[in-house]
Amino acid sequence: MQRTSFENMNCPIARSLDRVGEWWSILILRDAFYGLTRFDEFQKSLNIAPNMLSRRLAGLVEEGLLEKRPYQDKPLRHEYFLTERGRDFRPVMLALLAWGNRHFAPEGEAVIVTERATGERVEPVLVDRASGRPVTDEALFETAPGPAADETTRARFTRRDAKRETLSTS
Amino acid sequence: MQRTSFENMNCPIARSLDRVGEWWSILILRDAFYGLTRFDEFQKSLNIAPNMLSRRLAGLVEEGLLEKRPYQDKPLRHEYFLTERGRDFRPVMLALLAWGNRHFAPEGEAVIVTERATGERVEPVLVDRASGRPVTDEALFETAPGPAADETTRARFTRRDAKRETLSTS
DNA sequence: CAGTATCCTGTCCGATACTG
DNA sequence: CAGTATCGGACAGGATACTG
Numbered sequence: 001m002q003r004t005s006f007e008n009m010n011c012p013i014a015r016s017l018d019r020v021g022e023w024w025s026i027l028i029l030r031d032a033f034y035g036l037t038r039f040d041e042f043q044k045s046l047n048i049a050p051n052m053l054s055r056r057l058a059g060l061v062e063e064g065l066l067e068k069r070p071y072q073d074k075p076l077r078h079e080y081f082l083t084e085r086g087r088d089f090r091p092v093m094l095a096l097l098a099w100g101n102r103h104f105a106p107e108g109e110a111v112i113v114t115e116r117a118t119g120e121r122v123e124p125v126l127v128d129r130a131s132g133r134p135v136t137d138e139a140l141f142e143t144a145p146g147p148a149a150d151e152t153t154r155a156r157f158t159r160r161d162a163k164r165e166t167l168s169t170s
Numbered sequence: 171m172q173r174t175s176f177e178n179m180n181c182p183i184a185r186s187l188d189r190v191g192e193w194w195s196i197l198i199l200r201d202a203f204y205g206l207t208r209f210d211e212f213q214k215s216l217n218i219a220p221n222m223l224s225r226r227l228a229g230l231v232e233e234g235l236l237e238k239r240p241y242q243d244k245p246l247r248h249e250y251f252l253t254e255r256g257r258d259f260r261p262v263m264l265a266l267l268a269w270g271n272r273h274f275a276p277e278g279e280a281v282i283v284t285e286r287a288t289g290e291r292v293e294p295v296l297v298d299r300a301s302g303r304p305v306t307d308e309a310l311f312e313t314a315p316g317p318a319a320d321e322t323t324r325a326r327f328t329r330r331d332a333k334r335e336t337l338s339t340s
Numbered sequence: 341c342a343g344t345a346t347c348c349t350g351t352c353c354g355a356t357a358c359t360g
Numbered sequence: 361c362a363g364t365a366t367c368g369g370a371c372a373g374g375a376t377a378c379t380g
Binding site for chain 1: 176177184186188203211263266275282283284287289291292326
């Protein structure tokens with residue numbers, strides 16, 4: 001972990017990636033959302049080497065995404081549950097899912113999101129909570145430096161705006 | 171690429187990760203969303219080794235997330251632009267951003283999403299497009315096997331539902 | 341069943357030097 | 361400026377054996 005170089009450590013995206021950037025982490029979380037809790041459940045589902053699973057689970061626990069709960073002594077054994085921080089990762093997972101469905105599933109969708117009551121297929125969109133308008137609409141929304149932005153982050157936006165400027169005047 | 175093992179290759183999340191799973195890929199996309207297009211712009215912003223940048227850019231082009239456009243001959247030089255597939259990645263980025271802000275920014279938020287007209291801070295939420303209700307509400311929505319689900323995928327859901335069953339009856 | 345302990349390999353990634 | 365070429369190291373990840 002802590003791959004984030006100095007230039008990027010102020011960026012929330014880089015920080016997130018620092019926690020879940022490794023290949024297996026997100027798939028383990030996926031299975032945690034599916035309700036898996038035990039070592040061998042994860043192992044069978046993922047077909048991952050046991051030492052790797054052990055390492056990744058420990059990592060996710062350390063980052064506060066999963067929490068270990070003992071369910072027996074002698075020998076001590078645990079189940080792994082999503083913490084609040086882990087559950088909050090859900091939008092990322094579902095966005096990833098939607099993106100994969102849209103672009104990498106020529107044969108059709110293998111996993112979909114549905115409404116429980118009706119079983120009806122549902123399409124997840126990212127919107128502004130207050131107004132309900134899609135935040136992906138670049139005419140309406142943009143990213144901007146926040147209160148804790150450091151110099152590097154600010155510079156990034158300065159460059160962006162300068163570039164926009166030249167585009168609109170040329 | 172193509173790290174996805176057989177067990178997972180039917181999963182849309184795994185497929186997505188196959189495209190953007192490497193550490194730098196997502197940060198390069200981040201900068202592409204910030205409007206960067208040239209090699210050295212990326213390099214300065216990210217502080218990445220040139221060979222790595224070269225490889226990752228080539229990878230993203232190959233996966234159809236970026237597209238190269240020549241802007242001079244002799245020597246031939248390109249700019250890199252987001253394709254539609256790349257732009258569609260935005261919800262994932264913003265979800266990652268929101269998650270990072272919420273959980274890994276004790277000193278405050280460094281990057282925020284704002285409404286362009288007002289400059290007002292905005293909170294992105296993932297909702298069902300039709301009803302506007304948050305898809306993260308597990309009481310209302312769930313994931314389910316889709317039309318292209320294979321045996322492995324189906325089994326995953328069968329196990330999930332079986333586990334839910336035992337939880338509710340115990 | 342739930343892991344730990346070892347060993348090995350691939351490759352991601354960094355540093356640096358070079359070119360038109 | 362926009363890359364390519366090479367070298368090396370660290371570590372993610374795989375295979376396997378072992379334990380209570």
